[in-house]
Amino acid sequence: MKRNLLILFLFAGVQSFIFGQQPKENKTTTLIIENYTYKAERKTKTAVDHSKFSILQQEFARPQDVTIACLSCHTERHSEIMINNHFSWDRQEKILNHGLISVGKKNVLNNFCVGIGSNEAMCTKCHAGYGWTDTTFNFQAKENIDCLVCHDKTGTYVKGDGGMPTPETDLNKVAQNVGFSTAQNCGSCHFYGGGGNNVKHGDLDKAMLKSDRNLDVHMAKEGEDMSCTECHITENHNITGKLYALSSENTDRVSCEQCHTASPHKKNILNKHTDRVACQTCHIPYYAKANPTKTYWDWSTAGKLDPKGKPIEQKDSLGNVVYFSKKGNFIWGQNIQPEYRWFNGLAGHFLITDTIRSIPVQINILDGSYDDKGTNLRSLAPSKIWPIKIMRGKQPYDLEYKTLLQPKVVGPKGSGAYWADYDWQRSLEKGTTYIHQPFSGQFGFVETEMYWPLNHQVAPANEALSCIDCHVRGEKGRLNALSGFYLPGRDNFPWADYIGIFLVFSTFVGVLIHGGLRIFFKNNNNHN
Amino acid sequence: MKIYIYQIFERVWHWTQAILILFLALTGFEIHSSFTVFGFQRAVKYHDVAAWAFLVLIVFSVFWHFTTGEWRQYRPSLKLIKEQAEYYIFGIFKGAPHPTNKLVYNKFNPLQRIIYLGLNILVIPIMVLSGFAYMFLNYPNTTFQLGSLDLIALIHTLGAFSLITFVIAHIYLTTTGHKPLSAIKAMLTGWEEVDEKSARAMVVNEMEVALKITRARLKTDKGKSEFLDKALEETENKIGVVKEEKFRSVIANSGAGYFRIDKNGLYEEVNNSWVSLYKYDSPDELIGKHYSLSRSAEDFAELEKTFRRVLSGETIPHGEVKRICKDGSCGFHTITLTPVVRNGIIVGVEGFILDTTERRLAEKELLENKIRLESLLKQKEN
Numbered sequence: 001m002k003r004n005l006l007i008l009f010l011f012a013g014v015q016s017f018i019f020g021q022q023p024k025e026n027k028t029t030t031l032i033i034e035n036y037t038y039k040a041e042r043k044t045k046t047a048v049d050h051s052k053f054s055i056l057q058q059e060f061a062r063p064q065d066v067t068i069a070c071l072s073c074h075t076e077r078h079s080e081i082m083i084n085n086h087f088s089w090d091r092q093e094k095i096l097n098h099g100l101i102s103v104g105k106k107n108v109l110n111n112f113c114v115g116i117g118s119n120e121a122m123c124t125k126c127h128a129g130y131g132w133t134d135t136t137f138n139f140q141a142k143e144n145i146d147c148l149v150c151h152d153k154t155g156t157y158v159k160g161d162g163g164m165p166t167p168e169t170d171l172n173k174v175a176q177n178v179g180f181s182t183a184q185n186c187g188s189c190h191f192y193g194g195g196g197n198n199v200k201h202g203d204l205d206k207a208m209l210k211s212d213r214n215l216d217v218h219m220a221k222e223g224e225d226m227s228c229t230e231c232h233i234t235e236n237h238n239i240t241g242k243l244y245a246l247s248s249e250n251t252d253r254v255s256c257e258q259c260h261t262a263s264p265h266k267k268n269i270l271n272k273h274t275d276r277v278a279c280q281t282c283h284i285p286y287y288a289k290a291n292p293t294k295t296y297w298d299w300s301t302a303g304k305l306d307p308k309g310k311p312i313e314q315k316d317s318l319g320n321v322v323y324f325s326k327k328g329n330f331i332w333g334q335n336i337q338p339e340y341r342w343f344n345g346l347a348g349h350f351l352i353t354d355t356i357r358s359i360p361v362q363i364n365i366l367d368g369s370y371d372d373k374g375t376n377l378r379s380l381a382p383s384k385i386w387p388i389k390i391m392r393g394k395q396p397y398d399l400e401y402k403t404l405l406q407p408k409v410v411g412p413k414g415s416g417a418y419w420a421d422y423d424w425q426r427s428l429e430k431g432t433t434y435i436h437q438p439f440s441g442q443f444g445f446v447e448t449e450m451y452w453p454l455n456h457q458v459a460p461a462n463e464a465l466s467c468i469d470c471h472v473r474g475e476k477g478r479l480n481a482l483s484g485f486y487l488p489g490r491d492n493f494p495w496a497d498y499i500g501i502f503l504v505f506s507t508f509v510g511v512l513i514h515g516g517l518r519i520f521f522k523n524n525n526n527h528n
Numbered sequence: 529m530k531i532y533i534y535q536i537f538e539r540v541w542h543w544t545q546a547i548l549i550l551f552l553a554l555t556g557f558e559i560h561s562s563f564t565v566f567g568f569q570r571a572v573k574y575h576d577v578a579a580w581a582f583l584v585l586i587v588f589s590v591f592w593h594f595t596t597g598e599w600r601q602y603r604p605s606l607k608l609i610k611e612q613a614e615y616y617i618f619g620i621f622k623g624a625p626h627p628t629n630k631l632v633y634n635k636f637n638p639l640q641r642i643i644y645l646g647l648n649i650l651v652i653p654i655m656v657l658s659g660f661a662y663m664f665l666n667y668p669n670t671t672f673q674l675g676s677l678d679l680i681a682l683i684h685t686l687g688a689f690s691l692i693t694f695v696i697a698h699i700y701l702t703t704t705g706h707k708p709l710s711a712i713k714a715m716l717t718g719w720e721e722v723d724e725k726s727a728r729a730m731v732v733n734e735m736e737v738a739l740k741i742t743r744a745r746l747k748t749d750k751g752k753s754e755f756l757d758k759a760l761e762e763t764e765n766k767i768g769v770v771k772e773e774k775f776r777s778v779i780a781n782s783g784a785g786y787f788r789i790d791k792n793g794l795y796e797e798v799n800n801s802w803v804s805l806y807k808y809d810s811p812d813e814l815i816g817k818h819y820s821l822s823r824s825a826e827d828f829a830e831l832e833k834t835f836r837r838v839l840s841g842e843t844i845p846h847g848e849v850k851r852i853c854k855d856g857s858c859g860f861h862t863i864t865l866t867p868v869v870r871n872g873i874i875v876g877v878e879g880f881i882l883d884t885t886e887r888r889l890a891e892k893e894l895l896e897n898k899i900r901l902e903s904l905l906k907q908k909e910n
Binding site: 269370466467468471472473485486487488489490491492493496497499500501503504507508510511514515517518521522525 | 559560561567568569572616620621622623662676677678681682685686688689690692693696697700703
């Protein structure tokens with residue numbers, strides 16, 4: 001009896017050892033606080049009141065004069081801006097499939113408005129400079145720098161064609177009210193890429209200026225109310241962080257780890273995930289949470305006009321434009337589940353000179369795979385699973401040369417600009433001629449894809465993905481489409497399972513038969 | 529009959545292992561997305577904890593097996609393996625006896641030896657190793673180049689299936705013992721119900737092993753056997769197995785007649801078998817009477833001669849003799865006579881008799897038949 005009790009006791013011990021360990025909730029996380037000031041400690045008063053400077057009290061005829069005034073005190077700052085992408089729109093970068101090459105907005109394509117060539121006046125609304133309307137723009141003239149777009153504190157500074165402020169802008173007022181850049185400044189361009197709020201990135205939305213925790217934990221008003229530069233640490237106008245739509249190298253990046261470290265979780269198993277899973281993957285479960293983003297743009301259907309020859313605009317029930325004669329068909333999405341790809345921090349770009357070899361054309365190719373573990377390969381660290389907004393669409397290409405084509409879309413009627421004349425042939429002739437691109441005259445539309453890694457709109461911790469969002473069999477798994485590796489819970493070897501089930505089942509049946517026969521013979525023997 | 533076969537450690541080990549294996553299977557197949565019980569997250573957590581518990585158990589059991597020498601139980605043997613397999617395929621249905629006995633020092637039949645050895649050195653180590661690889665190399669990074677988890681997961685899954693298969697067969701085979709539940713009861717209490725044959729085999733084996741160990745641990749220049757005999761006698765006295773009683777009980781159960789006669793030739797003791805062989809009603813009729821009553825007058829002289837020799841210290845096994853029973857009829861038996869020694873002095877004669885009357889009669893009948901047959905044959909020839 002004593003022994004039996006002892007056995008019972010030991011079993012109970014083992015059981016409670018197994019079941020007694022409840023997963024503990026994350027109460028705190030590890031944070032490295034450097035170069036960061038908590039909201040409570042932030043100074044609201046500035047040391048300098050620019051309205052008191054007499055040089056800023058003059059009537060500015062041209063915005064360039066403001067820049068000259070700025071530089072009269074902030075001498076040499078122009079040299080920092082002139083090499084900055086916000087002004088140069090040019091990066092010398094080593095890209096995967098081409099080596100060292102000039103990329104940046106000036107040179108690469110996208111599958112929104114395709115490229116800036118011949119369309120500068122429109123595109124440079126978001127150029128941190130004045131007067132870039134064609135190839136004659138002088139990048140060496142320091143007065144061409146636009147200081148105000150990034151440093152305006154009034155919120156009244158609006159840029160128009162060629163990056164010039166709109167005529168109603170009170171330059172005097174703006175110049176006297178400058179300061180550190182805020183999300184308002186950055187957002188004035190970065191929220192509106194692609195021609196409208198949240199259109200391009202999907203995770204950069206004007207709603208983030210009045211964010212709550214659900215939209216973006218970092219920028220939430222009731223939280224730390226962080227501005228862009230809290231993460232995109234800037235020194236001497238060198239702003240860290242960049243996006244792979246334009247960049248290619250694994251340098252100068254902003255990461256979650258710079259504050260949160262690579263092992264911020266209490267649960268070790270989650271910290272192990274960070275070896276191969278980007279923070280963003282679990283912590284940005286959805287994007288375009290406040291406003292829709294464009295996920296598909298089909299240029300091939302553009303050009304349908306109403307009987308009067310006027311452009312047509314169709315909207316869906318939510319008010320999103322789904323057809324516009326100038327641009328074609330769109331698909332929008334809100335609260336979108338990202339797609340997931342392996343990514344090691346290196347990207348390739350499909351240049352305007354490249355030949356199409358596969359469809360859809362991948363305009364920026366994110367490098368990485370499960371097998372890329374960093375050491376022996378191109379990258380420095382193992383590839384991680386990243387959440388991506390994939391922008392899909394159809395855009396013009398040369399049927400003969402198999403290249404993507406540069407259309408001219410912006411211009412007055414008769415200039416050949418597509419948005420004025422609705423003539424692809426002329427638009428493409430004008431565009432390609434402008435950038436000296438060979439064009440056979442034969443064009444079609446080809447499917448393209450662009451990869452936009454997601455970084456913003458981080459959800460509260462309790463909304464992060466849980467195990468079964470990925471570790472699950474079948475369609476509902478978020479990583480269902482990401483192949484090339486064995487993911488527990490998602491993958492199995494069906495044949496091995498069949499063998500195993502057969503083995504177990506046949507043993508069970510065998511045992512039943514054997515036992516049945518024993519009973520049968522026993523009864524028979526007893527009867528005899 | 530019951531024999532104590534599983535020690536406390538073995539039982540705790542066995543059942544802990546059983547629970548852990550089942551629990552690991554439950555959580556493991558949930559991780560495999562075969563079903564949902566705890567939810568993936570908890571399943572992983574519990575699976576890991578159970579795996580560590582299993583490792584601790586393995587450390588203990590390895591230690592135990594080597595310090596106790598129990599590992600020898602798993603040495604594979606081909607002896608009787610065919611018989612054992614045939615028993616499960618044919619014999620068991622006919623109610624044939626088990627070809628092997630379960631002994632404390634040889635618990636496993638040859639099939640069990642091979643299966644358990646396979647589990648201990650193949651399946652479980654593979655499960656542990658692949659499990660820990662699964663646990664620690666699951667995010668292959670720069671320090672260790674692991675292609676993918678797929679091979680490890682495959683091995684681990686197939687191992688799990690084979691363990692479940694084992695468990696099913698194992699549980700079923702527990703019903704093939706003395707009674708359907710006796711093996712399970714034995715694993716719970718340590719005591720296994722067995723038939724008499726097995727019990728005896730187990731007792732003999734246990735004594736044999738004990739003596740073998742004792743002998744193996746003795747080094748002496750003198751005669752080993754003599755020394756051991758004395759030691760054994762001493763042990764028996766010490767633990768209360770009095771030789772005489774033992775002797776008597778052996779005789780009582782053997783069907784042999786026992787008698788003891790004092791120096792003067794008077795019966796001191798006879799057992800029931802002796803009484804019935806001589807067709808008396810009770811030993812009381814004989815105690816104190818002279819042994820001459822057991823023989824015819826002409827045979828007594830020979831017996832008396834033998835009696836004298838025994839009193840002088842000889843032990844005499846005698847051939848067949850004729851006895852005179854109470855009713856005057858005769859019977860036949862063989863007899864052995866030994867001196868009774870007390871405090872170094874011969875005080876009488878004792879011995880036992882084995883009845884041979886039936887054999888005698890059978891032989892007689894055989895002879896008669898033979899004669900009849902021969903005469904019949906002769907008639908036929910004529």
